[in-house]
Structure formats: C-alpha cells, structure tokens
Amino acid sequence: MKTYSARPGEVERKWWLVDADGKNLGRLASEIADVLRGKNKPQYTPHVDTGDFVVVVNADKIAVTGRKTTQKVYYRHSGYPGGLKSETLGQLLERRPTEVLRKAVKGMLPKNRLAAKQLRKLKIYAGPKHPHAAQKPEEWSWQE
Secondary structure, eight states: OOOOOOOGGGOOOOEEEEEOTTOBHHHHHHHHHHHHHTTTSTTOOTTSOOOOEEEEEOGGGOBOOTTHHHHOEEEEEOSSTTOEEEEEHHHHHHHOHHHHHHHHHHHHSOSSHHHHHHHTTEEEOSSSOOSOGGGOOEEOOOOO
C-alpha cells in the first residue's frame, strides 16, 4: 500500500463560516489554523496547501480571559532607531478588532511561504455581515 500525498491541483476547498461572538481568542485561533492548514481532512499533506477558506464574523465580540486586555502587549518596529511601538490587546481591539484574531492565527501557522498562502484564505469581519454569500459558506461546528 502506498502513502497518499495530495497534489495542489486535486484539493477540494470548502468555505466555512465562524461566528466569533463570545468565543475564546486562543481556542478559536487554533481551530481556525487547523482548518486553514487542512488538518481536519484525511488528505492532509504537510507540504501542500490542503486547507479550506474560513470566514469569521463578529470578530469585535471575541472574548479573552483574565487581565489580557491590559497586560498582553503587541510590539512592532518601524525599522528606524527608536521606532519600537507597543499597543495593548484592549487598544488593538478598539482600533482594529480583526487584526487581533489575524495575529493569533498567524502565530499558529508554520513560519514558511506556505503559511502566507494559507493566511490569505482567512477572511475576518468585525460585524455580522460578510460579502461571501455567493460561496455558500457552511457553519463550522465546534468540538466544545
């Protein structure tokens, strides 16, 4: 019996709809990362993008536990001397609520060129509306 290895042309992609209202940030991000990579499919192949598209709505209503809104800090650097900027989770949720989930999912993907392809299949929206009705996304069922 030979080991099956998926080829990029034969991967069948589905669209999933995730409602982030009240969901825990880390648990939601790990589930989304698995779907983007294709680890929920039997055809999963590590070096091929076998994942599905994920549409996340209500990203502004995501939940975090403890004092993370004031203690968790995101850093970025402009590249110039003294260009280190910092922002707490609470500030980032107010300014760009979709970016919090995108950063969490990106951290859970592999650090290679394949991850950039997989991250492009993630569509995040702060409100309950999304423009992907034509793709007929299915509601994702959680293992909670």
